Amino acid sequence: MSRQLITFQLGDQYLGVDIMAIREIRAWSPATPLPNVPSHVRGVVNLRGVVLPVLDLRHRLGWGMTDPTARHVIIVVRIGEQLQGIIVDAVNDIVTVQTEDMQPLPDMGDTAAQQFLDGLATIDQRLILVLALERLVERAAMADAA
Numbered sequence: 001m002s003r004q005l006i007t008f009q010l011g012d013q014y015l016g017v018d019i020m021a022i023r024e025i026r027a028w029s030p031a032t033p034l035p036n037v038p039s040h041v042r043g044v045v046n047l048r049g050v051v052l053p054v055l056d057l058r059h060r061l062g063w064g065m066t067d068p069t070a071r072h073v074i075i076v077v078r079i080g081e082q083l084q085g086i087i088v089d090a091v092n093d094i095v096t097v098q099t100e101d102m103q104p105l106p107d108m109g110d111t112a113a114q115q116f117l118d119g120l121a122t123i124d125q126r127l128i129l130v131l132a133l134e135r136l137v138e139r140a141a142m143a144d145a146a
Contacts, residue, residue, distance in 0.1 A: 001099045005121070007128055008075065008088040010058050010066075015088075016095065016121065016128045021077045025091055028072040042066075045074070045085060052076065054085040060136055061116060079133045086136075095128070097121045102130070 005016035006025075031043030031054040040060040044051045054074060058066045066072065066087050074085040103120045118132040 002096050003099065003102070005095050005097060005128065005130065006075070007092040007095055007123070008073070009090045009092060010061070010063065010088060013063070014092070014126055014128050015057075015131055016097075017075070017077060017131045017133055019094060021079070021133055023076040023078055023083060026074050026076065026085075028068050028070060028074060028087070030068075031085075042068075042087065047076065047083070047085075050083065052083055052085050054087060055136060057086045057088060057136075077133055079137050082137075084137065095121075095123050097123065097128075097130075 004019040006019050006022050007014055007016045009015070026047075029045055031045050033043040034041070037043075040056050042054045042056050044053055046052070056066045058064055066089075068087055071090070073088050073091055075088055075091065076083055076085050078084075101121055102118075103122075105114055105117055105119060108114070116132060116135050118130045121128045121130055
């Protein structure tokens with residue numbers, strides 16, 4: 001069995017998300033900040049009348065803050081019942097990964113990698129970190145938003 005992923009970059013890192021979770025890919029537009037939200041939530045944007053939370057994926061993964069420019073992209077994904085935007089540096093490609101080519105994460109204790117990743121895949125000699133989207137959003141935040 002195979003799985004299709006959209007791959008994208010955060011700096012030199014290549015990540016992927018299941019293509020079925022993607023709703024759209026849009027150019028960067030500044031987010032309106034909200035008070036008292038987690039530091040990885042950059043704010044909200046208006047997507048054709050829908051208020052969309054925008055997450056700084058780099059910050060959420062513990063790799064520092066994103067300083068968005070016109071070159072950045074917002075990938076709109078469905079996490080649970082809510083649409084969310086995630087800021088990435090660039091979108092690369094659609095790839096097909098065979099289930100047997102997915103590798104589990106090595107056991108490194110309770111790390112952010114274990115928390116936010118589904119596994120690893122090697123595509124064209126490049127290691128792709130496969131995101132577990134549902135784990136990017138805190139459970140309390142998901143319950144409040146619903």
